[in-house]
Amino acid sequence: MVRTLKHLVEQAYSLPKDWLIYEHSHQFLQLTEKYYLELTQFSHWQTPPKIILAEREPVQFLAAFLAACATNSSVFLCNPNWVKDEWQQVFELVQPDIIWGMERGQRNSEPPLGIGVKGETRRQGEKETIFEFSDSPKIMIPTGGSSGKIKFAIHTWDTLTASVRGFTEYFQLQQVNSFCVLPLYHVSGLMQFIRSFTTGGKLVILPFKNLESCQLTNINPSDFFISLVPTQLQRLLQNFDFTQWLSQFKTVLLGGAPAWEELLVKARYYQINLSLTYGMTETASGIATLKPDDFRHGKVNCGQILPHAKVTIRNELGEALQTNQIGNIAIQAQSLYLGYYSLNTAFKEANYSSVSIFNTDDLGFLDNEGYLNIIGRSSDKIITGGENVYPLEVESAIRATAMVIDVCVIGIPDRDWGQAVTAIYVPKNVSTSSEEIQNLLKGKLSKFKIPKYWFPVQFLSRNSQGKINRQQLQQEAIEHLNLSNRFS
Incomplete structure (x- = not known):
């Protein structure tokens, strides 16, 4: 559990000086303290402030995120590129106290009247009650954007670090070095920061559009994990230089959407250390992963279940099915989200959790070796x-x-x-x-x-x-x- 900013800063100071590889990375600790000081002015509120975090610049984003976690604030990770209708959804749902990352002239939509920006408060009349900056913060990660309706899955530092423990145990690692080309506001990008930060590993941040223009950093890929979605892998494999570079990575995690056979055949031909994954925002990233050795030997499923999670396959009546029987995937995990945020959500207990089993819309089966195979989605x-x-x-x-x-x-x-x-x-x-x-x-x-x-x-x-x-x-x-x- 997150204790104080001091604890997190001490953890950051214990990392190698070059742990964060990105321009302006030397400003990370200074910016974290700056954001923290901004939040101390709200320490008299009865409940922690609600923060919309839409910083485009990665170092600014990470510093603001860490400060929000350290002060027990409720932080809502947002996509700066959302359009007007999407922002209106968010403003109406969240009704934030603080907005970080967008000046008034840069937003595609103005927030509803009375919502604060850059530290302005909309709670002027609230009774002054001191609250402790010590409990686990609530981290709201967006999901559901592909269906046109944005939702926020509620996570805590504990659920996110539970995912890290499962990941490190599964791959038998002490440190995780991540090469991040995915957006930090999304669970797949955020978890790369959490893995590196909490294990003392390195984190390279390079937006995919910069990668495609051949702006490669001077690091040894064999020490790093890189996470991609299938369309990104397809683009990289169309360029021989990128194919050679990608084949040097310790592991290439592939998830976010189903991969097609032609793409997997090509990745195997070029000896990419591919690791197919299954997970989602609600589970704080992957809960099943196929190791590269299995992929090289011809397997194309999502691999075995990570140690922090349990998967059962159920029929339409909710009854557990046997091996090799197709049904809906139900997940239990220490990394499982606490529910979806609504204005009626109340966080009164430190160990608040309303979701013990997550019944997904995904169809699949567990084979004789315990590997998870995905068939499709019930709703599709x-x-x-x-x-x-x-x-x-x-x-x-x-x-x-x-x-x-x-x-x-x-x-x-x-x-x-x-x-x-x-x-x-x-x-x-x-x-x-x-x-x-x-x-x-x-x-x-x-x-x-x-x-x-x-x-x-x-x-x-x-x-x-x-x-x-x-x-x-x-x-x-x-x-x-x-x-x-x-x-x-």
Whole structure:
């Protein structure tokens, strides 16, 4: 549990001087103290302040985050690039006391009237009651953005460090060196800081767009973990220099979205030390991980369950299933979130927790070796003519034709079949027809799994984790189909 700023600063001072590798990294401790002093002016409040943290600059972000944790503040990690509607959601949900990272002229949306900025308070009339800066802070990590509705999963320093303990025990490490190209406001980026900071390892921060422009740092990749999403790995493997560089890393953690067979084959060909992972914001990152040795020997699942977690597979009635039986994935973990934030959320107990088992929407099974295999998502399942179709299987088969750059499979309402399997895809060649792709799928997929409708597009919009908003695509496909029928 976090005790005081002094404890955290002492931990930071005990790290090597070059533990944080990024421009202006020498300012980290000074900035942490600056943010802490800003927060001391609110020490007379009955409850800790609620902080929106949307700092673009990584050192500023980390310093502000650490100061917020040290003062037991409730900190909401936010994406500076959210648009007006998203910010309005956040402001209405959080009603923050402090906003760090956005000046009034830089925001896409003004906060509701009365919300403070840069230390301004909206609690002027509150009774002065001293609260102790000693309990575990509440860390709100955003999730759900791909569906259009932002939620915040509630974590604490304890849940995040429980994830670190499971990670280090699983990989048998004392220190974790991380090369971070993912956003720090997202759990996948934040956990790289937590792992390095709490184990005394190094942390390199390099935004992916800078990496793609060949701004490589002078470090030894064999000492580092790097985390990527599939679309990032695909881009890097298209450049021989990056392929050589990536193959030197100790481990390349791959998660955030399903990887396709062609990508995994290519990674194995180039001897990438790939480690497929399964986890989410609610579990403070990975709870199952495939070790690189298993990947090199041909396994393509999510690996075994990390020591701090337990996974069971359950049917629709909530009953536990046996090995190799497909069902919904249920998770118990020391790193499990405490629930989703709402304005009615009250933190009165230090060990507050309302979530003991997290029943996910994901479908999978545990095999005889205890490896977790993912089939797809229940909510993405397409029922056509009474048959179940899982988009992940169809997308993998379409990618295997090597005729598309990207693809997303959805179901749209159909009067005869209930739902019609539909593919929205980016062809590798503009002259490629859907008939050519369908011919290659014959014998690879059952007839009812082959998409009935095909919509070529120039690109598929994905978020920073490589996820697609399937609901939005479904609506666009329906509108396109209705328009086509109207003029046919």
